[in-house]
Amino acid sequence: MPNALRRSKISLLAAALLVALPAVDLHAAEARTPPTIDEALKASAQQHRPVLVDFQAVWCYSCYYMASHVLNGPEWDAVQRKAIVIEADADSPDGQTWMKKLHASFLPSYVVLDEHGNELGRISAEQPRASFYPKINAILATGNTLEGLKQKAAKGAPGDVANVLEAYQARAEGSDGLSWFASLPASQQQSARANQRVGLALDQLALAKALVADDNAAVIANAQKVLAQDIGCQRPYVLENLFEATDKLPATERKSLLAAQRKPLDQYVNTQVLIAKPACADQRSAVLTSVQLDEALGEHDAAAAILDRAITQTRQRLGTNLASDRNLADNLRIYLLRAKRSAELDDYQHQLIAAYPDDYVYAYRYGRNLVETGKPAQALPYLAQAADKAYGANRLAVALQRVKALKALHRDDEANKVAAEVLETNGPWFPQQADALKAALKA
Template sequence: MPLLSLVGIQFLLSTSLATYAIAATMMAPDFTLAIQERAGTFQVIASPPATTHFNQEAPAWLQITGGNKGGEKLKPSAKTKTSVVFVPQATDTETEFTVSLYLCDEANTFCENHQVKGKLPAVTRKKPELEKKNLNSKQKEKAMGAPAGESKLFILNDPEKAFALAKKEKKPLLIDFFAIWCPPCNLLDSDVFSAPSFAAAAKNFVLLKLDADSEASWAMKEQHKIAGYPTILFATPDSEEISRFAGFRPADVFEKEMTLAWKWRNDPIFKLSGSPDAHERRGLMHLEKGEYEQAISHLKLVPSKQEQLLLAEIGKLKAGNKTGLQAKLEESLRKFPSSLGSLENRQLLAELFEENGNKNGKRKTLQDLIATASALIAKPESLKGAEATLTDVQGMLAEAYEETGQADLAKKVWSEAAEQLKKEIQHAKKDLATERGRNLERAYCLWKSGRQAEADAVYTQLEQRYPEEFTFYYAHASMKLKLDDVSAAIPLGQKALKSSYGDNRLRSALLYAKTLKAAKRIDEARTVIRQTIAEAKVPATEAIRSGRYLQALRDFEKTL
């Protein structure tokens, strides 16, 4: 990466008079520029000289001074005291530019405008091509699935092998339905499956990992109606369900679930009948699978699971014509006003009020959500073992502040969530630069809090650590597109597509096509969509997400 030190026109900012004046001499030397080429797009990175920093509040721009775009000024894509990044559009001719930034000394006794010139080399932009490697699907999934695919304890994406081994050894199976882009899935890998206590408990089971984006998972996902990730399923060697749960659990809680599954290894759920325990296990399983009628028939016989019964009744109404849904949500909130589940119920109720034009009802519901979420955050110990984490609740609180027009409070909570995730990484003694699960959420929280340069830095570190994986390019490109930083989103989206496979390839193609459309490169966007659809394998059932992703691609093509 060449480093260009260039002297340009120099100005002085007079803070006392709030005017600009040409300075005979400058207090600080010029900043330096580094030009880095990535996938046909350039990054121009400015760094301040020693003992100075960039003024983050002052104007900052890069101006193209040659070619067809002469005079256009570009704002930074990332800006901190120690680094400012611009992403100018590459062209097929050499392009001159000027960068204007303000430098201050450490004591802030002066702040002066410096302008530095540079040149972007010419590039030849190729038409988008989908990556074609001489790898079969299992080889590519294994390459892209790290670190989930690295576990020596689990069989990866080979259910036939796992069930044959389970029958041979007469052991139940622990099946992890995971996705490499899923933060709690990554947390299970880093915090649970790597623990020595897990390895000891796992000796009683055959361990199988099924990548949710892989065709290898389709049959099992359809059979067991897997709706979200991670889902942990315990099954007999004949694929009869013993128990399940969704979401992250700390190692000690996870291992208690393993102990129960081992205890029930000869009592799969569908062979149970009559007892309260049987109704509870069957009711909760049907609820998790979205089989609300069956869930209701069992849970109404379990007095200790009345909140779950109400959730099943709400789910049934939501899946139907919604008649009576508001009344059922309000009943649930009267009976369980302070539970974790009440947060999602309030979100749903607020959406209903909005659909009906009831602004006061929506605002009152969101105010109640804010109060409940704040109370849960104040007692984080109450969330241990729950599917939702502390930062999940912080996210719901921040979104409620956004919905009620309290942007500053929302940013404050997003920032607190980012710091909480940082503390958790450090407490777990993980590398802050390369930890996956919490950093994915942390980067998002940083962005939502307005700390976009820090979010950029987190994503970039992860991209450098996992350069052949779509996950972090995809998340980074999504952020850039939502920020209307299209020139930065395009190369990131292109890399996400190049590194993708299976279902995440369909999602990556859609994102990349959206970035191309935003750049008015319509023909290229259409090519990406059509080629992806032509190469995709269509599942036999709409219950598999692949079908929905393909339909999303077809729908988007109609907008081009």
């Protein structure tokens, strides 16, 4: 997310929190950045406004899209007047704690809470403006809690039943959603199934349930059902489920099954993604899914062609100012990487580091790539640059690559020092990353 946008939203929240805090605490509140979700909830109780939590991360390309294209302008200003808006970084202890608590598995996710921390509704993944604002304004206006939606659905309207099922789908709670539907009177179930939204939601919940159960046969069956319907911008994600579930099938059988997806995916890419004004926010997933499908079908020229097309179009849209649209800028990096244009990618990564000097991401990624390609000495300056700006879980990730580079150069004392400093300050919060760093020291 661009730093200017980050500062703007934090300052608005800080102002809201100052209203709710005693005067003697003003200096401390001004120095506290960013505010926590708990602090926002305290302000919510006094201001009688809901809290809108924006779960995001500095490495999240979909978050870049939302920051540049959606979370701005008069509509966003209006949202910020209705709710206390707080950014929750997925790499921070506070962000990780609340993501687990709310079962938020997507980035970005926008979760609206009441003053007690109860969920009023959520929007998952990136959305075009035309979709995001009607959804968020409806949640802020009515507080569409899951229990409230269930009570409304008890009256029997199929659209209300669909709302409940879609809420379960947003939470990836397939079993719970299907169990709730099964608890409805048989006559209501029969009536609801005639509704297109209900039918699609039931198929999507069955897919979610199969994914949790790691039941590949059920994933294949339900993914095909979902893909046979008009699912708009969700198509790449469901196709990814199908790719993974069919990975161990005999080659001929898998190719035959996937071939049926070629025409609808081409139509999706050509009409909603690689056009002047894309209807779907996540262009990257569409392009990469198309490449993956081409390769699975043995159509390698077609895979190269769509990457070339995406690279050309992205460069045209982005122009020379990489800081103008970080979503597009990062998409181009991935397309060059996937197309194995190594020389272009190397030059481009230097441009990205220069375009975004205030965060750790691109220096870290470039340094990591140099470590992975056997160039530890060249990697260290970039990793040191990233370390100066990293925080939370990021600090452990950067330290891991520094340790690998230093050990490759037989500078074990320096590696131990780097690890010790980071483990002391950040290790207790992120045990999994800490374990990986400790293992690297022993390698």
